[in-house]
Every structure is written in C-alpha cells, then in structure tokens.
Amino acid sequence: MKNIFIIILTYMLFVPAIPFAQEQNKLLQLVEKENNKQKKADLLQELSSYYILKPGEEKSDMDSAKVYLQQAEKICREIAYHKGEGNNYLLFAGAYREGGDRVTGKKYAQKAIDCLTKYNEYSLLGEAYMEMACYYDQYEGEMEEKIATTAKGIEAFKRAKNYKRAAEANKVYGEYFFLINKYDRALEELKKSLSLYKKAGAKDLQGIYDIIGQAYVITGNTEEGIKYGLLALKTAEEQGDRSMQLCTINNRLGLTFDSLNENDKALKYFEDALVLAKENNDANAVYFVTNNIASILVLKNKVKEALKLEEDALRNYKATDIGAIVGLNSSIFYTYMYSKEFDKAKKYLDKIMELKVKHDFAEEEIFRINHLASNYYFSVKDFNKTAQLVEENRFLAKKMNVVPSWRIYYIWKYRVDSARGNYKNALIAHQEYKRFDDSISSVNKSEQIAQLQVQYETEKKDQDIKLKQQNIELLTQESDLQKSRAEDARILRNLTFIGIIVLLIILGLLYRNYRNKQKANSKLEEQQIVINDKNHALEHLLNEKEWLLKEIHHRVKNNLQIVMSLLNTQSAYLKDKSALTAIRDSQHRVHSMSLIHQKLYQSEDMTSIPMPAYITDLTEYLKDSFDTSNIHFDLTIEHVDFDVSIAVPLGLILNEAITNSIKYGFPEKEEGVISIKLIQNTEDTFMLYIRDNGVGLPDDYAIKKENSLGLNLIKGLTEDLDGSLNLYNDNGVVIEITFINKTFK
Template identity: 30%
Template sequence: MNKKYLIFQFFIILIFLGLGVMSAQQLIDPDRSNPYNRIFVDTDNFGSSYLEELEAGYPKLKTDSLKYAALNDLAYYTHTRDLNKALEFTRSGLKMVREKKNILWEGRFQITEGAILLRMEQLDTAFAILQDAKGKVKKQDLPHLFTQLGYVFERNGDIMRAADYALEAKRIGTELNDKRAIGQAYSDLSNLYWKYSDFDKGLEYGLMSVKFFEGRNLNDMEYDFVLYVVGNNLLSLKRYEEALRYFQHANSIGKRYGFYNNLCDINISLVDLYTDLNQYDEAESAGKEALKYAKLIDNDFLMMRSLLALGRLKYFQGKYNDAIHTLNKSLEVATPEFGDKFYLSQAYERLSRAYAKSHSYKKAIDAFGVYDSLKKLVFIENSNKRMSLLQTEFDLADKEITIQGMEERIKKQSSTQTLITIIAGLLLILLMVLYVTYENNKKKNILLEKQNEEKEFLLKEIHHRVKNNLGIVSSLLDLQAEKIKDPKIISAIEESRNRVYSMSMIHQKLYQGLNLSSIGMKEYLIDLSQHISDSYGGDGRISYNYDLEEMELDVDSAIPMGLIVNELLTNSFKHAFPKNVKGLISITCRHITESRILLEVGDNGIGLLEFDKEDDAGRGFGTQLIDLLIQQLDGSIMTINGLGTKTRMEFDLD
C-alpha cells in the first residue's frame, strides 16, 4: 500500500512540475495590459522558480502600486524558504513606501514583517508591529492581519486568544465574501481544536476550510496548510489511510511551489503516522526530510519539532537512550524565547516517559513536573467552558450573518413583489392595448389579404392575356408564312415566331406558377428547347444534355436569357447538323457565385456556327440580337470552337 502511495505521489509531483514548465505566461510583463499576474490571486500556473521571477521582474513595473504588490508578495512567500531574505525584502519595501509616504502600503508591508518575525520567534516585536499596522490598512486586509495576530498568541500558548482572532477574521471575511479569509479562519480553528485535542471538531472545521479553498480553484500556501491540518486531525483519530492521502496531497503542492515550512510540518506528521503504524524505516526517512527542510529554512521552531518527532520514534522503537538524547537536543534548540508551550509540553512529556523506561525515575519526575506546569499554562482552568463559549460565539456569529442575509433577502423579496405588482399592472394595460391593436390589425390584414388576392388575380389575368396576345402574333406569323414562297423569308418568319414563343412561355409560367414575380429557369429552358426541337424536326435526331440548377429569376432577366438560348439553339439546328445527321446539344445554367450565373449552350456539330447571312455591317441579325441582350444583362460572352461549338456567357444579377 505504501509503495502505491509513493508512486502516486511521484506522479503527482511530475504533473505539477510539468505544468510549471509548460506555463508560457510570465508573471511580470510591463508591456502587457495586466503587467503583473498576482501569484495565488490571479494565477497559480507557475513552478517553484516563481520567487526568482518576481525578484527579477518587480523593479521593471512602472506603477508604484503594482511594484509594491509584487515586492510584498515576494517578501511574504520567500519566508517559506528563507526568513532572513524575506525580512530583507520586507524592509526594502517599507523603506520605499515610507519615502513615498504611502500609509496603506506601509501597513501591508508591516503585516508581512510581523508574519516573518513571529516565525523567527520575535513574538513581542511581531505583535507590536501588527498592532501598529491595524490602523493603516483597509478592511479587506484585516482578516490576514488578525490571522497573524492569532499565530502570535498560538505560539505563546494562548489558544483562547488565538481562537478569538480567528473568529474575528472569519466575521470580516464573511462580510467581504472573501473565500480565502473564511477558509483561513476555519483552518486556524481546525488547528487550534487539534491542539486542544478535540479532533472531531478540528476535522469538521478543517473540511469546511478545504471546501472554501477549493471554491477558489487556486493552490496556495494556506490551502496546502489546511490539507496538513486535516491530516493531523485524521491521524489523531487513527484514520491513518485518510490522513496519509491528505499529507501526500499537501506534500505535492508544497514541492511544486517550494513551501519548505509546510514540507517540514508534513514530514513531522508523517514521522508520527509511520511510527504509529510501526513502519519505522518510512518514519526515519520522513524524519530526515523534516530535518532537511528545517535546516534549509533555518528555523529553530521547525528544527525543535523535527527532533521531537524523531525522539518519539526512538521511544517507540525501544531505543530509550537515543530517545532521551534526541529529545534533550530538541529542548536545547528551543531557546528561552521559543515561546510555544504546546510543543515544549509535548517534549517534556515524552522525555519523562523515556527516562522512566530507562529507570531514571527522578529525571522522569522532574520532566513530568515541567510538562504538567506547561500544560496548565496552555490549557488554563475553565478552558473547557471557554472553548464551549467560543464555539457558541462562533455559531452565533454564523447565525447572525445568516439572519442578516435572510432579512436582506426578505427586503429584496418585498421590493421584488412590489415591482412585480407594478409590472403586472403595466403588462395588463399593455395586453389590453395589444389586444385592441391585434383586432384592428386583424381586420386590416383581412382587407389587405382580400386586396392582395384581387391584385394577384389581376396580375395573372394580365400575364394570361399577354401570353394569348403573343400567341395571336405567333399565329399571324404562321399565316403570313403560308402566303410566302421565298425560303429565306419563311425561315426569318419561323425564327421570329420562335422568339415570340419564348416570350409567351415566360408569361405562361408566371400565371400558372405560385410566384408572380419570378420564373423557374430549369423547367422553362427544358420546355423552350423541346419547342425549338419540335419546330425544326429534331425529335429523335437531336438529343439534349441538361445541367440546370433550380433557380428563380425575375422577368427582366428571364426574357433576355430565353431569347439568347432561342437564338443559339436555332443556329445549332440550322447549321451544326447538316443533312439530318444526329447530334447532341448541351444546355448549362447554374450559379458560379451567389450573384453570378453561368449560361452555356454547346453542340457536337460541324464547328463554328454561321449565324444569319451577314448584313452590310458584316454582322447577322442573330449575332446583333445576342450582343444587345448580353449588354442588357451586363454580361460577357465567349465562343469556343473545337469538336462542335460552345457559347459561354456569364451574368451578374441584382
């Protein structure tokens, strides 16, 4: 099982490292619209080298506020690796803002300075600086400030005062809807209840904190810490497998961002976990890791606790003399300014047991006496009542916030109901107006529909009469042709009759169709070609190949196109297939683009068509007519001669 967890942890670390390497976006870019992507606020998409990037980039920022923000972030997160360097960055920032007399940023840098100093065991100085910052910063900065003040009292062993500050931070965070502040407050309470040995309550608050941090979708140091705190409560409840999962998750985040302080905490707890499971080799390995990070950050508090965990391990291994040596070494690291009575009490309690096992009973009694006095300082008289009262205050604060929220919702609902009533009245009036308008429009529409039907009937009647009149003209031409003997004149009359027929077909299609303004060109061209074939006796001798697209054209476009096709087909029948030979005529009509049409007529006859006999100008009437019609359509024409003749035309239609 442990090997599986180690493999899982290894892959998690690889994924995080890969994400950090793949991150292409720089944290600081002065030429960008957002020059500084604030770490753990705007983004967490970076690797452990982010502090080096901040250190190199913050001087390039052009506005003071952005420069201060980047430097303050650099100082605060550097304390997770190097406390002295972090303090240098902070005091450099304080010098800058004091020269500019920027009180707000002076207060914010002081909060960072206090956070660093309390971790350097300078608790009184840290408290004074944090108190001074309180009157300089904005309300949104107070949850972070109260969190640091809570840590000062926690390190002094005053769990009650620490809890008071956590409660105040949570109250302000709730007012501001600051998920990070609320999550941090629940995290601190979880840790305090763990120290108070109320592990169920500690786990409850820890899981609530995890929920708030995960709602931010950002992995930061505080989220990493609460995972560790939840793991501690689970470990104390002997839920080892669950505790290990939380420790491993926290470990992967800590390694990605280089949170040495959190990594040391996690490995200290892993020493205890593996010790409880009698997995002493794993406990030894975790202890070495804890010592490594404590040395890297050069922090006596972490070093003392690492040795304390290793002393407990030696005790459970039965190596009592080694345990005594390691625990005494732990107490040597804890100087008189150490302050944290909770861990000092644990060290003396374990030392007392180790002395007893090695039969040094007087030393065991002395160590136990120190443990007992420290415990009384941490868990003062009536502390149970105080913790219960604290819990009541905490619950009441939640309920007050809930009640305030409900009152606000009731007010909003009341306002909403009034607004709805007004809107409903207006809607009723509007509906009445709309109903009257609808009835009037209905009457108008009936009248308009009747008028449209009458107009449509009249238009159809006009097209019908135009078609009939053109039919009469065609018949007159037939009668005239019967009285004439000259073949050329008869041919000319026949061509004119076909021209008239091509126009009459347009009007026939209009009054027979559903649309009085346009003609379906596919059906029209097929009917026209069949008529020309019948006129020249081409049935059974001349066949057609159609490539016709379904399209609707208006009368002004359809009539010229019909006359052009009529002329081209007439000349194909007259000249392309002499001596009654069989042949093929192809007709193409389709869109090239949305507004441009291709019209193409070709045959496989004897070659270039000899249009009407040339007139004095050297051009036949058919050629002149086609040119005029092409101009009317604003088109172009090209004749291709090869195996037959093909005439290609393109038109732009409105």
C-alpha cells in the first residue's frame, strides 16, 4: 500500500503577517527614549506583537499586549495617526483571537477594515481581511464567507503592490477551492499565485510548483502533474533545499510514476525521498517511504532486498505515528507472505494485531488489519480463524456501509465457505459479491432486460399468429358472420396494439427510473469516498499535531534539565554558602517546572496535569535533595487535573514552602511531620494547605514587612492564581492558599 505522508492543503488557516518584534528589553528601552509620538506608537505596536506572536497563548502575554496597544491607541488618536489607528485595531483582533475570545476579535477586525478602507491603507487592509477570514469556520457552513473575504484581502494587497503577500493569500485561496471540490478553479487560482510570486521576485517556488503538480494529478492530468513536480524538484535543488519539502516532492513524483506502472522511475524518486527523510531524521517519513520502495522491489521479485530495507528501517528508526508503524509492519508482513515464509510473516502480523488492541483505530483501519490477517490464516489453512475475522469485518462493513467494504467481505465469505465445504452459503456469498460489483452488475441487468424484451416480442408474435388463425377458421365456418367477426378482430387488434404501446411506455419509465437511481447511487458512492479521504487527511493532521505538541513539551523538559545541569556545574565552583544555597534553590524551582512538562508529554491528555502524581513526584524529589530521615510527609491530594497555568504556580509555591520547612522547621533534626493537602472546597474553589510541626515563626514575625525571596515568590504566585494567602503559627508554620480554578474540568 502506497503512502502519501504530506497532503496538498498546506494551509487551512491564513494567519495575518504581523512582523516579529525585536528583543523585548531593547524595545522597551527604545519606547522610553523615543520622543516622536508617531514612532513611539509604532514601537508600542511592535512590542505588543512580540507578546501576541510569542509561543503559547498565555493570558498574561495577551494582557501585556493589550496594555501596550491601549497606550498606542491613545497616541494615535491624539495625533490623528490613522494608519496606526487601523493597525492598532488589527493587533487588538489578533490578541483577542489568540486569547480565545473570537467574538471580540472579530469586532476589532471589522473596525480595522472600516478604518483602513476609509484612509486607503491597502497593505494593512489586506492583513485585516485575512484576519477576518480566520473567523469563518469551513466546518460550520461558512466557506463562502471565508472565500469571499480572502478574495478581498488579495485585491487589497495588489492595490498596495505587496505582491508577495498577495501570492501567499492567493495560494490559500486556491486551496479553499480544493476543499469544496472545485478543482479547475483551484488550479486557476494556484497559477495566479505562482504569477504573483514571480512578480514579487521570489526564487524559492518549489512549494507552489509541487502543489500545482499534485493538483494536476488529482484532476487526472498526470502529464502536467509530472511536469510541475519535476519543476519543483529542479527549483529546490537550485535553491539548495534539503528539507522535508524536497523529500515530499520526491515521494509524490514516485507515487505518480508508480500509478503509471513506471516502476524504475518511481523507485528512483522513492530512494531519493528516503535519503532526505534520513538526513532530516524524520522516522515517520522513513517508514512511509520504505513501504513504497518495498512494494516495488517485491513486484521486481527482489524479496531479500525489500526485507533488508524494511527491517533496517524498523531497527534504526523509531516512528511515533501509529499509521507509519502499522504501515511498515504490514509491508514486511506482505513481503514474507509473498515469499511464502508464513512463520516470519506471523511475527509481524502479531505486532499489528497487538497495536490493533492497544490503539483506538478508525473502523476503516480495523477492517484493513482484519483483511490483512485473513490473508495469513487462509494461506495456512486455518479456516476457523479466517471465518472469525471475516465475521468481525461483517459488523464493520455494516457500520461503514460502503460498497468496497461489502465487496471485500463477501469475496472473503465466499472463499471461507468454499474452503470449509459449505457450498450453499458460498454460492449466496458469491451472488452478494456480484451484486456489489458495479460493472458486472450493470452487464447482468442489461442482459436480463434484453432477455425480457425478446421474450415479450416472441409472445406477441405467437399471440398475433393465433388470432389470425382463429379469424381464418371463423371466416370459413360462418360466412354469414364474416363482417361482424372481421370487426371483432379489428377491435381486438387495436386493443392489443394499444396494450403493447402502454406496456412499452411503462417499461421505458421503469428503465429510466432504474438508470437515474444507478447514477444517483454512483454519485453518492463517489462523494462518500471523497469524504473518507478527507477524514483520513484530517486524522493524519490531528496525529501530527499531537506528536508535535508532545515533542515540544519533551524538548522544554530537556532544556530545563540542561539549565539544572548548568546550575549544578556552576555550584561546583562556588565556595560562598549563600550563593550555593541560592543555586540549589533555583535548581529546585526549575525542577518543579520541568516535572510539569514531563507529565504533559507522558500523558495522553496534553492540556492538564494530574495533581496527585505531580505533587507526589515533587515531594519525593525534595526528600531526596535534603536529609529528611527525621521528617515524615503526610499527603492528602484531591484527584483533580489542573491546566498548566495553575499547575506551574502551585508547583513553585509547594517547592518554596516544603524547602523552607525542611531547612528551617527542624533545626535540631528532631522528628517532625510536614503535611500537604489539596482540597476542593466548592465546585471551582480549592485550598492548598501546607504545615509543619517545627519551631514555627518568630513571635514578632510580620508577613507584610518580610522581604525574603521565597515569601515574595509565594505571594506573587498566589496573586497570579487570583488567590488569597494566609500564613500563621499553629504548633509550627501553617500556609493556606485559597484559589479559584477557572479551567476546572
């Protein structure tokens, strides 16, 4: 089975091109020094864009962006700076959209359009229209509005002679037409995008060439598809591009030549794609391309070469995409099946079946896996197991209710019943298979209609002959009744002709209705196939997004571990005890944040942290970091998951409080207890409770006057949680923090 691992629609959402800001501190200095009000407004807007485009969608970042935009807005109105005013609205829209408030964001986008239209600021107007297009959802029946708004953005960019942005917008515009199956229009718009790129002087055109080539292949014009694919390849090589984009171009060319049965050419491009996938260390792509190469090698009867390639990929690369893993194992399975090494094939079949049990596959994928397993068990003559898999596919075919699945089910049902000697059921299954075979079905029905027509004509002629014979006999026997008999025959003949005409009309209407029904069914099947293809593409995008998000959290965790290692290395060179203590305290704080990201990438739900596991791990880490043999830890943690914005402050608060209790609560190393509780008071209100039975706070201790780093951190983090802090003595130090979880699930 061939694999296309990168789809044609590269952008499902066009994000307006707000320029990336300079380094934050430098911008703040420039804002302070700038006396020209217009330039100061521009710098404030650039500073806000820094927070809007900053990785992540933190509420604090969006709030900071809005503060700077409010200052810029005041200046713009004061000096009647209309371009700045329109850009301010545009940036406000982006800030609200990034913060999740799409309703307010859309209102600001419309304000930007109105302002920039009034003052003929066309380049920014184009950005405002592209921002507005972001608010129309193609899955909510708003595709017409999305397309129309994007078209306005393109025209605005053209009027501003900003041809590069016009080209980028036109590219997305063309892709929207693919989504609504208007392929000719999509090609037309993609070519307009190419012209605009050239007009803008762009050199790296391989991406747009590749998309146009793939569009031609989809619409059936393979020759033009290959032409643009080769042009994409040539352009990428001229630009020195060795990225995954070039890997995709080679893989697509290989698939196109493979569809034309030009295996040698296909193999060359697949091999080039594999080299690039390995250069970029993309394990998923290595699996997909290896599968494609192995399919051709098996066709060439190069089974050993195919097996070596497949097993090398499996051994040397660890893919994360479950589709890629199943695909490569299936490829190795089929290679061994082709060489009739059934025992070795079984090993890879078992891996696939194990993945089937562990993962929540779509019905189509389970159907394919069962089909694959049926091949093995039928080949080794285990007809009972084959029958079990075929029966499971019957339920899946019933759920999916598409013709290809029913056809596969019935042909396997026929094979199994035939092998088991159940010829009656085998015959019924074969008849059902024929019923779902469109072309054979059409021929059979045409033959049946022709037979009925011949039979009808024969019966009609026999009837005419009988009538004539009867008339002749009547004429010879009764001459006196000749006229009346002739009149009766004439009437009877007329009635017969009328009946024949009526019957022919009825048959014609029935046949026309039958043909219309066939056409309608055919169209519905084609539409279902297109829907299924789009569902597969969306599933692939979702899997890819989840993989990328896990990779980000993993890398953040690794970076924080590096920071801890650097702090640890630095501490080795410090002799000052207070400096060493500060370094170690920082290590503990960094570790508390590192645990957050570790939990995120290890969890299936990457949006929240299970607090019992997190607090337990953090406590264990702090116990191991100090001599706590004299201290017992008592944990009572509510079973609740918190968002990262809640978990990080709580982790840092716990780190500070537990560290202080360990270090200062038991100075004589007496036996002690540190209690930690996270309790849910109401539906969305929680209390974090940390206490020890140590020496407690001094009698003259005043929390408001205290200026230690640890306490300031606790106070500041409590404010970040919009919570309240209560610190007091009760046979030891007690810290109570009450807060509201706005993201409570």
